[in-house]
Amino acid sequence: MSENMLFESYKYGGMELKNRLVMAAMTRSRSFERGVPHELATLYYSQRASAGLIITEGTHISPTSAGYLWCPGIYTEEQMEAWAKIVSAVHDKDGKISMQLWHTGRISHTDFHGGEKPPAPSAIKAIGRTYTKDGWKEFSEPREMNRDEIKSVIKDYTNAAKNAIEVGFDGIEIHGAFGYLPEQFLCSGSNQRTDEYGGSIENRSRFVIELIESISQVIDSWRIGIKLSPSNIANSSSDDNPTETFGYLVNKLNDYNLGHIQLMEAEEAAKTLPNYIPNVADYFRNIYKGTLITNNHHNRETAIEFLESGKANLVSFARWFLANPDLPQRFRVNAPLNEPLKKSFYGGGAEGYVDYPFLDTSQN
Ligand SMILES: Cc1cc2nc3c(=O)[nH]c(=O)nc-3n(C[C@H](O)[C@H](O)[C@H](O)COP(=O)(O)O)c2cc1C
Numbered sequence: 001m002s003e004n005m006l007f008e009s010y011k012y013g014g015m016e017l018k019n020r021l022v023m024a025a026m027t028r029s030r031s032f033e034r035g036v037p038h039e040l041a042t043l044y045y046s047q048r049a050s051a052g053l054i055i056t057e058g059t060h061i062s063p064t065s066a067g068y069l070w071c072p073g074i075y076t077e078e079q080m081e082a083w084a085k086i087v088s089a090v091h092d093k094d095g096k097i098s099m100q101l102w103h104t105g106r107i108s109h110t111d112f113h114g115g116e117k118p119p120a121p122s123a124i125k126a127i128g129r130t131y132t133k134d135g136w137k138e139f140s141e142p143r144e145m146n147r148d149e150i151k152s153v154i155k156d157y158t159n160a161a162k163n164a165i166e167v168g169f170d171g172i173e174i175h176g177a178f179g180y181l182p183e184q185f186l187c188s189g190s191n192q193r194t195d196e197y198g199g200s201i202e203n204r205s206r207f208v209i210e211l212i213e214s215i216s217q218v219i220d221s222w223r224i225g226i227k228l229s230p231s232n233i234a235n236s237s238s239d240d241n242p243t244e245t246f247g248y249l250v251n252k253l254n255d256y257n258l259g260h261i262q263l264m265e266a267e268e269a270a271k272t273l274p275n276y277i278p279n280v281a282d283y284f285r286n287i288y289k290g291t292l293i294t295n296n297h298h299n300r301e302t303a304i305e306f307l308e309s310g311k312a313n314l315v316s317f318a319r320w321f322l323a324n325p326d327l328p329q330r331f332r333v334n335a336p337l338n339e340p341l342k343k344s345f346y347g348g349g350a351e352g353y354v355d356y357p358f359l360d361t362s363q364n
Contacts, residue, residue, distance in 0.1 A: 005307040006300075006331055010052060010314060012291060013222025013259045015170060017052035017096060020307055021328050022316035024262070024295050025055045025100040025173065025227070027071060028353065029131075029346040035060060035073030037082045042089045043354045047325035047363075049095030052314065055225075055262075056086075058102030058175050061160035062153075064119060065181075066112040067104025069131050070347060074099060074160045080167050087168035098171035098225060098259075099164040101157055105181030106142035106190065107235050117143040119153070121184050121191040121198065121207075126236035131346075150197060150207065153181070154214050161215045161224070171223035171259050174211060179235030182208050183228075186245060189238030201248045208249060212256050221257045227295075230284075231266030231276045241275045243283075251287050262293035262316060281311040300331050326358045335359055 010017040030038035038044075048054055060066050060073040073079045083099070090097045106120035111132040117123075120142035129136045145153070161172045176182035184190040185207035191198050197206050208226070215224055229237075230246035239245050253261055263280050270276045277283045281294045294312035303315040321327050323340035330337055344352020357364050 006303060006315075007328070010291075012053065012096075012314075013171075014220065015096060017314070018050075018094070019052040019328055020314045021052050021303070021331070022262075022293055022314050023048050023051040023054040023321040023327075024316040024318035025057055025175065026318050026322055027057045027068065027346065029068065029070040030348065030353065031070050031072040034076065034078060035066075035071065036079050037072045037086060038349075040350055040354050041072075041082075042086045045086050045097065046089035046093055046095070047354060047358075048321055048327075049090045049093035050326060050328045051095065051321065052328075053170075054090060054095060054097040055173050055316070056097065056099045058100050059160075061101050061103055062156040064113060065103035065153075065156065067108030067118070067130055067180075069133060071102070074101070074163045074167075075156070080163055083164070083169075084167040091168065096170045098173050098223075099169045100173045100175050100227070101160050101164070102175045103153065103157070103181040105184045107139055107180055108142070109137050110140045111137070117141060119143060119145045119149060120181070121145065121193055124190055124192065126179065126190070128235055144193070147195065147197075154207075154210055157211055158214045158218055162218045165219045165223065171225060172215070172219070173225040173227055173260075173262065174208070174215075175227055176208060177227045177229035177262075177264055178232060179237035182211065182226075183232070183237055186249065187237055187239035187242075188245070189236070189240075201245050204245065205249045205252060209252060212253075212258070216256065222259045224256075224258050225260040225262060225293075226253070226258065227262040227264070229264040230280055231270040231278070232264065233267065233270045233273070233276075243275050243277055246277075246284075247287060250284050254287075254289050258290055260291040260293050260314070261288055262295055265294065265296040267296075281306060285311050300334070303331075323356050325356055326360070326363070329359055333359075
């Protein structure tokens with residue numbers, strides 16, 4: 001196997017990525033006030049500017065999209081000003097950066113909604129917990145969104161995308177994975193609506209398609225990406241037939257000239273379930289014609305294999321980028337990697353955030 005493909009440049013829509021390595025979105029829970037990114041986020045992201053493309057942590061599109069404490073937003077002037085500094089620091093180091101747009105839907109708690117129930121496609125509670133100002137609490141039972149509210153959430157996503165491009169981001173990625181709002185619409189286990197947003201696969205895909213169509217009105221379609229996890233059962237996600245549901249959606253996405261789709265490989269626990277797809281990129285490469293980013297548990301060797309076999313155009317890494325700001329350089333020389341420290345994934349300050357060492361010690 002040759003390492004060369006990792007370092008080939010890649011034409012992504014109207015821009016060129018300097019290599020095939022993408023930093024996947026990672027929530028770091030350090031936005032302590034008003035959804036404004038932590039002051040160290042500028043250093044954190046710019047340290048990782050050698051990635052072909054950085055995708056930011058999940059970022060809220062509106063106050064009602066929240067589901068976890070200390071996550072940033074992109075709907076106020078103050079948030080936008082902070083993000084503008086981050087983007088410009090990444091661009092100064094010749095990096096590219098897209099913002100991940102996030103609505104948690106039912107994966108939330110009434111504490112984030114002034115005591116009201118969180119909005120979701122249907123009033124079906126998910127099993128699990130989120131971190132609130134008073135510590136860990138079970139997800140609340142959600143309420144079913146009405147049609148006007150769905151339109152207004154699509155507007156919030158659209159404004160957020162516009163804001164992101166306005167402050168200089170190279171693109172946006174819709175967080176359509178892990179059982180958050182877009183996947184809640186898509187999957188039959190969380191969507192039991194009887195209107196045009198529920199029932200058939202076409203109806204369950206409508207929310208995502210309307211989102212993409214609306215965002216495409218305000219930014220170039222090649223600046224839009226979407227992350228999907230077709231073999232996901234986390235956050236109570238379930239579908240009667242994921243092969244059909246995601247097969248339909250991914251095929252439909254061919255029509256929109258998107259920047260990318262990012263597909264997560266199957267979780268171990270989903271691999272043996274009926275109709276779940278064990279080898280995700282393999283399966284969808286035959287359906288999707290555009291840029292496909294593969295994600296989940298990749299290492300240097302699997303990255304080379306996925307690129308060389310043509311299963312994917314780009315490979316994303318989350319935890320390895322978290323712990324190795326110079327991951328491309330380490331892959332180039334096949335150097336040992338810093339291990340990610342779990343205890344500092346979420347919350348805290350500089351430790352485990354901006355202090356992972358570079359190989360080239362002059363950059364530490
Ligand atoms: C600390 C942490 C935070 C994460 N936050 C997000 C997020 O905000 N949005 C998202 O799509 N995925 C998130 N993920 C998932 C990663 O993007 C990625 O899909 C997953 O970690 C698998 O990739 P890896 O094996 O390279 O780590 C997070 C993962 C970690 C470790």
